[in-house]
Amino acid sequence: MPRTHRRHLARFAALGLAAAVTLPVLGSLAAAADKITVGALRFTSHSASFVAYERGYFKDQGLDVEFKFFQAAQPMAVAIASGDVDFGVTAISGGLINLAGKGAIKVIGGALHEEKGVDGQMILVSKKAYDAGLTSPAGLGGKSYGITQAGSSFHYMAHKIADKEGIKRSAIKVKPLQKVPAIIGALKSGQIDAWSIVPHIAKALAKGGAVVPIGKVADYIPDYQVTTVFTSAKNAAGKKDQVKRFLAAFSKGADDFNAALVDKTAGDAAAEAMVKLIHKYVYTSRPYEKAAPSIRNGAMRINQNAKLNLSSVKDQLAWFQSEKLVPATITIDQLVDSSFVEIY
Numbered sequence: 001m002p003r004t005h006r007r008h009l010a011r012f013a014a015l016g017l018a019a020a021v022t023l024p025v026l027g028s029l030a031a032a033a034d035k036i037t038v039g040a041l042r043f044t045s046h047s048a049s050f051v052a053y054e055r056g057y058f059k060d061q062g063l064d065v066e067f068k069f070f071q072a073a074q075p076m077a078v079a080i081a082s083g084d085v086d087f088g089v090t091a092i093s094g095g096l097i098n099l100a101g102k103g104a105i106k107v108i109g110g111a112l113h114e115e116k117g118v119d120g121q122m123i124l125v126s127k128k129a130y131d132a133g134l135t136s137p138a139g140l141g142g143k144s145y146g147i148t149q150a151g152s153s154f155h156y157m158a159h160k161i162a163d164k165e166g167i168k169r170s171a172i173k174v175k176p177l178q179k180v181p182a183i184i185g186a187l188k189s190g191q192i193d194a195w196s197i198v199p200h201i202a203k204a205l206a207k208g209g210a211v212v213p214i215g216k217v218a219d220y221i222p223d224y225q226v227t228t229v230f231t232s233a234k235n236a237a238g239k240k241d242q243v244k245r246f247l248a249a250f251s252k253g254a255d256d257f258n259a260a261l262v263d264k265t266a267g268d269a270a271a272e273a274m275v276k277l278i279h280k281y282v283y284t285s286r287p288y289e290k291a292a293p294s295i296r297n298g299a300m301r302i303n304q305n306a307k308l309n310l311s312s313v314k315d316q317l318a319w320f321q322s323e324k325l326v327p328a329t330i331t332i333d334q335l336v337d338s339s340f341v342e343i344y
Helices: 003-031 044-054 073-082 094-101 127-131 153-165 180-188 199-208 233-238 240-262 268-279 288-297 310-322
Strands: 034-040 063-069 087-090 105-110 122-126 144-147 173-176 194-197 211-216 228-232
Touching: 034 044, 034 073, 034 240, 044 063, 044 087, 044 240, 044 268, 063 240, 073 087, 073 094, 073 105, 073 228, 094 105, 094 310, 105 233, 105 240, 122 127, 122 180, 122 199, 127 211, 144 153, 144 180, 153 173, 153 194, 153 310, 180 194, 180 199, 194 199, 199 211, 199 288, 228 233, 228 240, 233 240, 240 268, 268 288
Parallel strands: 034 063, 034 087, 144 173, 144 194
Antiparallel strands: 087 228, 105 228, 122 194, 122 211
């Protein structure tokens, strides 16, 4: 065989060997991404997770994310405890606190929060109730108030409003309806008198005419840590690096969201791109033109770097205990792992 042919064969053999060595290595790197399931609700307030997924921030942190969607907070807490979901972002519920007390769940960061100067959750009443004289939160005594479950954030808000207005808590008749869509239907039809909810839902309902806003939750619960980030206690203790990577990606998504729709510093094009991204997850059954205004209206602050308002969380824990919805023996340290984010 001519010498030149032997050289070419040797070169191809070397290249083939390199490929044989390199391909399995690349395959192992691809397989190294941690597969995790993230619990969410189809609310604008959950956008930090959606942004982190769509813009590759989770992938950059070596996380292969799948979403699991819920219609209320408590079932998500159960899913975290059972291992069906790895990370959740939702309001603190009695179920979550009870599971934390059993050593199953830890709050690891903050997400949505009420901030002065930013439209937040609104107190709504049915048009029927409004026309009958329920025109301010001071009149909620003796009226019905929609909640998902006893011990939900809606239940907490109803009682905090009662406390500030000097209304006996039991005078507000909370009605557990299990799911947000059921509450919306009951409010619009006048089957319940009142409810409180995030602005992207509240403003859309008010625009329809069957519901009337009568107040703001921030006036009753200032600096309210509306939603938190949580995971299983097992993850918090045994997968600290994964938890930190999740929070890093989540925080980057929150930064993009706040810049585009809350602070509005990113410009009109960025705001439009953000609304289109969120529409993949929120109001998906509506045409974009109809969904966009509601998504923009729902832009509440998501805490930078997932920092956590511990004072607010303590107040929520104290309320749950005062209502005997969770044991009085559960401590804030059982509920919160404060080692991952800034606490204030």
